[in-house]
Amino acid sequence: MSILEVNHLKKIYTTRFSGNQVQALSNLSFSVEEGEYVAIMGESGSGKTTLLNILAALDKPTGGEVLLNGKNIVEINEKEISAFRRENLGFVFQDFNLLDNFSLKDNILLPLVLSGVRYPEMEKRLHPITKRLGIEELLEKYPYEVSGGQKQRTAVARALISRPQLVLADEPTGALDSKAADELLQLFNAVNQEGQTILMVTHSTKAASHAKRVLFIKDGEVFHQLYRGNMNNEELYAKISDTLTMLTTGGEQNE
Template sequence: MTLLEVKNLKKVYTTRFGGNHVQALTDVSFSVEDGEYVAIMGESGSGKTTLLNILAALDKPTSGEVLLNGKNIVSISEKEISAFRRQNLGFVFQDFNLLDTFSLQDNIFLPLVLSRTSYSEMSNRLRPLSENLRIQDILTKFPYEVSGGQKQRTAVARALITNPKLVLADEPTGALDSRSSDDLLQIFSKINEAGQTILMVTHSTKAASHASRVLFIKDGAVFHQIYKGSLSNEAMYQKISDTLNIIATGGGRIE
């Protein structure tokens, strides 16, 4: 079943006095199936961050549609958008976005508190999550007291505790050392295997090699895509690297 449909997205930014126009997205169309794990890659300035912001309902396109479970998020009113994000989307950011004045547990609970979920329900949801993410023994600590890997696992718990339809990850391994990055990528694979749909924007070839499909954005449009199929992570890594080299050297569309 198709969970996310992106249709003919275009985004043009206008400078303050209207003198210049910058076209960040020209014509982006793709879909994501329920339970799929998709990575989006592209050079800086290719439009992938703009695309992620639109998918997260943080920005609106100049034209086009974004359908999540059949609902066009582009047309949702500003009054309803925050509740829509909490109910449907989970977010994992490069810089964790944890509140230092909140314990790890309270950071995880925050989206449910905003939704007025009961404490007993929050606790019931947290227990298996914290065990699976190996943070059950540090929930009373504060973000400045734990490692980067533990912060990111906390951020993953916060993203998952609302049972989102779609997890959006923005460079999730960008602030982590290699060991913590490997750990997080294993976690992402496991939660995807359990049925969670993930869409990840990344510069990391290694991170993208764990996805079941990689979309490449170039000049504001989808340039190419690779399906993993039965490929190993190593073989997928090589295919991604080859495609990035073609993009970097100005090659044409890949067959």
């Protein structure tokens, strides 16, 4: 069953000073099945960030639709969009986006506070997640007191605690050292195996090699896609590298 359907998505920006039009997305279509782990790759300027902003309901397309469990998020009005985001989407960002004046515990619980969830239910959800992520002993600390890897685990806990339909990850390993990045990718694999649907935008071939499917975006369209199938991470890594070479050297489109 498709949890996310992107149909004929277009986005045209008009530059502020010259009035020139720039097409960031052109007739982009794909779907994501419930429980999938999909990575999106492409060169800078390929439309990845624009796509992520539209999927996150932070921007609206010029044309097309985005269906999350059948609901067209493009048509949700401004009054309802924040609540929809909190209740249906989880976010993991490269720069963590934690509030420095909040403890890790308060950062994690913030989506539930904003949704009006009662405190006993918050506590019930908090401890299994933080124990699983290895940050249970750090909850009273503040973001500036912990490592980058611990900050990102906190961000993952915040993304998961609202039990979202879809987790959107934007370069989640970008600010981490190699050890912390490996730990985060293993964590994503484990969370996905438990049924969480993940869509990750990344420049990292290593990060993408952990996904079940890799979509390559070029000039605002799907250029190619790879399915893991029976490949291990090393084999998928090699396939991704070959596709990126084809993408940058102008190889033929192959969907």
